[in-house]
Amino acid sequence: QITLKESGPTLVKPTQTLTLTCTFSGFSLSTSGVGVGWIRQPPGKALEWLALIYWNDDKRYSPSLKSRLTITKDTSKNQVVLTMTNMDPVDTATYYCAHLLYSSGWFFVLSWGQGALVTVSS
Amino acid sequence: DIQMTQSPSTLSASVGDRVTITCRASQSISSWLAWYQQKPGKAPKLLIYKASSLESGVPSRFSGSGSGTEFTLTISSLQPDDFATYYCQHQTFGQGTKVEIK
Numbered sequence: 001q002i003t004l005k006e007s008g009p010t011l012v013k014p015t016q017t018l019t020l021t022c023t024f025s026g027f028s029l030s031t032s033g034v035g036v037g038w039i040r041q042p043p044g045k046a047l048e049w050l051a052l053i054y055w056n057d058d059k060r061y062s063p064s065l066k067s068r069l070t071i072t073k074d075t076s077k078n079q080v081v082l083t084m085t086n087m088d089p090v091d092t093a094t095y096y097c098a099h100l101l102y103s104s105g106w107f108f109v110l111s112w113g114q115g116a117l118v119t120v121s122s
Numbered sequence: 123d124i125q126m127t128q129s130p131s132t133l134s135a136s137v138g139d140r141v142t143i144t145c146r147a148s149q150s151i152s153s154w155l156a157w158y159q160q161k162p163g164k165a166p167k168l169l170i171y172k173a174s175s176l177e178s179g180v181p182s183r184f185s186g187s188g189s190g191t192e193f194t195l196t197i198s199s200l201q202p203d204d205f206a207t208y209y210c211q212h213q214t215f216g217q218g219t220k221v222e223i224k
Contacts, residue, residue, distance in 0.1 A: 039215075046209065046215055046216070046217045046218045047158075047160075047166065047209055047211075047215040047218075048214075048215065049211075049213060049214055049215065062214075063123055064123075096165055096166075101171075103154075103172070104154075105154075106151075106154035106212070106213075107213075108156035108168065108171045108211065109156070109158070109166070109168060109211070110168060112165035112166060112167075113165065114165060115165055
């Protein structure tokens with residue numbers, strides 16, 4: 001059974017850096033074709049892909065947020081960490097960790113975490 | 123960046139109706155498209171991948187078609203459990219289609 005769980009602060013202040021950790025089980029990020037990504041959803045709005053990291057350490061970022069994001073993995077701990085700098089109230093959202101499958105340059109989400117609501121407010 | 127546009131944004135339908143949702147890509151994406159269902163307060167759930175492949179465990183009333191720039195998700199006979207918001211995804215996601223009770 002595949003599970004993913006997001007952890008991190010529920011409240012951050014504007015200009016601070018957000019660090020979220022995804023801890024997963026049921027799959028290995030060493031397996032070819034596997035990835036873990038982050039997707040967010042502001043309240044009442046659509047899903048927005050942020051970043052992903054593949055089994056081979058290839059990393060991809062949303063072009064609009066690339067300068068603020070860093071994604072890393074610790075395969076031995078089954079964890080993926082996302083940092084987002086210079087947080088703003090518009091970054092208030094539920095942040096999802098996701099188990100991805102890679103296929104010919106494309107990915108889709110096989111499994112999702114339960115999501116973590118992050119509020120940005122002073 | 124390839125943009126994904128869904129239509130309609132909201133759809134009102136009755137149980138038993140055939141429902142079709144359209145997703146258009148700003149340039150050709152071959153068959154590299156997935157569809158997800160999301161219910162309020164829950165994470166999305168994969169329905170269809172590679173445009174027309176049904177994910178294991180998903181009811182057969184869901185089907186996907188299309189290639190290039192135009193894709194459709196069809197629910198052949200809408201069930202009470204299907205009232206939800208649906209998203210298409212290439213890399214980015216579409217803006218979503220909410221299926222409401224008529």
